[in-house]
Amino acid sequence: MGLSFICLSIIFMQFAFSFIFNLTFAKFTASSVLPLCHDDERSALLEFKERHINRDLDAWKFDCRPKAASWKPEEGDADCCSWDGVHCDKNTEIINLSKLSYLNLSGTSLSGQIPSEILELSNLVSLDLSLNDGPGGRLELQKPNLANLVEKLSNLETLDLGDASIRSTMPHNLANLSSLTFVSLRNCELEELDFLLTRLKILEALVLSSNRLSLLTKATSNTTSQKFQYVGLRSCNLTEFPNLLKNQHHLVILDLSANRIHGKIPKWLLDPSMQYLNALNLSHNLLTRFDQHPVVLPGKTFDFSSNNLQGPLPVPPPETILYLVSNNSLTGEIPSWICNLNTLKNLVLSHNRLSGLLPQCLGNFGDELSVLDLQGNNFFGTIPDTFIKESRVGVIDLSHDLFQGRIPRSLVNCSKLEFLDLGNNQISDTFPSWLGTLPNSNVLILRSNKFYGIIKEPRTDCRFSKLHIIDLSNNRFTGKLPSKSFLCLDAMKIVNTSQLRYLQDVISPYGELSNDLIITYDYSLTMNSKGGMMTYNKIPDILTGIILSSNRFDGVIPTSIANLKGLQVLNLDNNNLQGHIPSCLGNLTNLESLDLSNNRFSGQIAQQLVELTFLEFFDVSDNYLTGPIPQGKQFATFDNTSFDGNSGLCGRPLSKGCESDEARANEDHTEGSEESLFSGAFDWKIILIGYAGGLVTGLVLGFNFSSVIVRWFLDKLGMRQIATRKKGIRRN
Template sequence: MEFDKFVKLKKLTALRLSYNQISLVESETSANRTFQKFVSLGLAQCNLSKFPNFLAKQDELELLDLHGNNIHGQVPKWVWNMSKESLKCIQLSNNFLTSLGQHPILLPWTNLAILDISSNNIQGSLPIPSSSTLQYSASNNSFIGKISELICNLSSLQVLDLSENNLSGPLPQCLHSFGDSLVLLNIQRNKFEGSIPQTWANGSKLMIINFSQNKFQGWLPRSLAKCITLKALDLSNNQFNDTFPSWLGGLPNLKILILRSNKFYGPIKIHSVNYEFPNLQIVDLSYNSFTGMLPVELFQNSNSSRSDRAYHLSYIQVNSSFVMKYSYQNIIFRCKYSFSMMMTNKGVDTIYENVQEIFTALDFSSNRFAGDIPVSIGNIKVLRLLNLSNNILTGHIPPTLGNLVELESLYLSQNKLVGEIPQQLTQLTFLESFNVSHNDLVGLIPQGKQFNTFENSSFEGNSKLCGKPLSKKCKYYEALPPLSSTSKKSHDSGSSLQFGWRIVMIGYGCGLLVGVTIGHIVIERKHDCLMKTFGVRQPVPRRKV
């Protein structure tokens, strides 16, 4: 469809052609034509390969949506002079832009509210929009260098997403001053270093903070406890050096706490009933140096222990809405920003682009936790993922883990666990991934249901385990359930009792052989009668599953 067809509509000020699977083309003579003054242009996903030339003469635009096209290369210089005083929303995301050209560090649109240049391949320094900006997204590009201190002027900012770039240097300390308006702060997957802002104000509206995969160091600021609306905090893959932030336990809405791959250390203790993490459901403490007992008290009062939660499909996200007052009408903008995270599942680092409200996971792996696995973990009945591998855990695997009826992944490998694998684990019908390798487990591996799907690697490194899928077959007495001891004396005599039973079995076998032989001689004449009366029943072969 040629855009020139709309030139004749002289009174047309708002044109929305987005998402109609059309290909909009511009004729060679359109640059010399006189177009009407548009206020709103929606040209998203119209297969545009460049910026339409007629935009250069538009000075009354308030909304321009070009996202999801095939626009390549550099942003034309004239874009920065387009509708300087009127433009309120410009969306250029999901194109193939590589450069903003000769742009000023402070962008010229004085009344801008929304700037979205995400998901391109833009290089160079990060532009700073005007102080009126409410939402600024420049994620998934190749911006480099430090963030200009001019960003401190964005006092009304609600959403700031600079994730997945090559930005570096220290983070401007002024970001904490955005707390009365900012709801999402996402700077993950950059090269920021130093400390994070040390002062966070009372009344902060922040709901999601993602500082993961940078080079931040030092202690966590205790003032983060003032962010009472916080839902998700991701500090993973940095170099923070601190004890466990139990002082965050008073945040009533905190659902996700991810501290993996840092330098956190020491035991985890909850010192007060006021710090009980009432809504925590995803905790990743892996690859740190935590010690002591497993911190199940994090979940004793959590809603994650309740199996009566409503099962509706919703995600952990930030909803930002505001009214945009245009010259022709008022429009309510509603934007949703979903929280994403990375966790190890099924042996692979998995990125969860959308995290369901009901998803519950514990990853305490690769620390120095010791002692028994608490029986009370079996009370977290909505748990989907449990990873306790690579610690110093001892004792038996609690049979109460069989209560985790929604569990999909269970990892207990590389500990010092003893005893048998509880038969109750066969009740976990959703279990897809299971690993108890490199412990001191003994006896018959449970058979049936999901256990028929697990490979040798799930059980290797336990020399006293036997049965499928291992090649080692169980001896008769190894497959028997353990005898219950009523006294210390009977417990100590277990080995001699086994030996005595062997003698009894040998004697029984010899007696049976002699008896059968003599009996055969005595009743030989009655053989036909006995065969007719009793017959012989062949054993039914067992079907292999």
């Protein structure tokens, strides 16, 4: 069984064909008793519609959206064979799709040997089997091998076998593919590639990333007749710039990232003859400087991050889109040319030795800027109040600098802002509750500044409803914890069980020519969690935390915090909080780190906290807590340091036992001794019961008998009448 589409020959059918490919693997043949439309086929079509049909189709030659609009999962329309644009039969297999020209099975979790049937698709112009690593391991080309595939598919123009296991020398017949313009063999366990560079005369794009190509450094092959437009040699163990690139004046994209290239960036790479070069990625190498000054960069996107570059910032052209130079040793101020970058999307200058005042034009890059990252430098002065119009910026990281003054109120115009980190500066201001009006605010870090005053409760509407992480630690905030504000943190009320994703900004400036061209800026932060400063180079979208440590908050922990069932990190240490630790904290069943140390809490530790089964770190040291420490589950993993400085606490893991436990132990010991003493002679329990019964009876009889004797004695002495008269006098 299979599916065939009207627009098969002109669009990529990744998910629509994935099940056909799997069926071919299994040598499955449909029988006449099976329904025409299988559940997996229906799901594949719906997923294809969601991921592809609804995308921007500018690059597609045919628009299938009108047909796909009728594809619905309702029961009454469950037979996908009746959907518009879909045809089913019982015998169609991938081998019978003889006119197929485009086949994209990238990222469909396939594994094992590629079936020989695919070699019968002689009309294929584009074949993409990349990014497959299914339950059975990587996709393999053994039988048939790469040479067989090249021999049969002689019309290929685009071939992407990225991440497939080839493990062979490169077949020489690859040079016979006269129409081949794009080859991606990244991470295919290849070594011998010199001939490929010299024989594929019309090749325009070559992606060989994540292979062992150190020999390319010394290659002196004559490649002047070739006109490469895209060369990807990421993670290839290169130590120098390959000589074969020297005469490639038609290069548009060059990726040499994540190698071990050291020394200077050569002049020929920055020569005006490289007029077509638009994207240059030299990140994660050992480069120290540029071989010419002043440095004027060609192109639109530059990534020089994570090297050892020194000197001033290299000058980019006005049409620059990405400017990434983080983690170097660059010095000086931000020059005035920064104001001319009107098309800039990402400006990342973090972790250098830059200094000076920020230019006033910083917020006027136009509508394109999405990432502004200047953290880890020596910038000082006030943050310019320049976001005077609606801005698309999603990330602003100005942490670990020397900024003073107040937070610029113009940030309220950044309606797309998700991430704001102003931590570790000298900013003096009250809590910016007005930032809560930003609809996408996800991370707010104001740690280690001079913020002061009371955090006021919201008057009417809730704010910060999408906030996942807030860090206000090491400031001078005072007053009560804002009880109503906790009720507004809707994103922290949900336990996120969806597929793990990371907070990031993804840019593909040259479309989807190759997965290597997708540039990712990952949001990152450092947060006090689980007893230390933890660095997240990538922030999972499920991470939630409230860090209010080292301030001057007082009063009790509001019970409203118990509604935040998705909360993972709660740090309230080093404040003046008091009262009992509320038992409702046991409702925070997703909590992994809880720090309440160095406060004035009193009373017992609530037994309900034992239910926090994900709790890895717990600290209530240096308070005034008393009574037994709860036992069992996660509490069995905490050591003495979690409870130090509370003289009234007792029980494990402390060496101080609880009095009730000691008394109970002594009673057990005494009873055991007496049992052994009388065992074999009497049943001590029976004797004890008899003794107790006799004692009670004797007391009752003794009391009655004594009363009779007293009355007789008084009568004889005439004292009874005297006593009676005295009682009457007192009553009168």
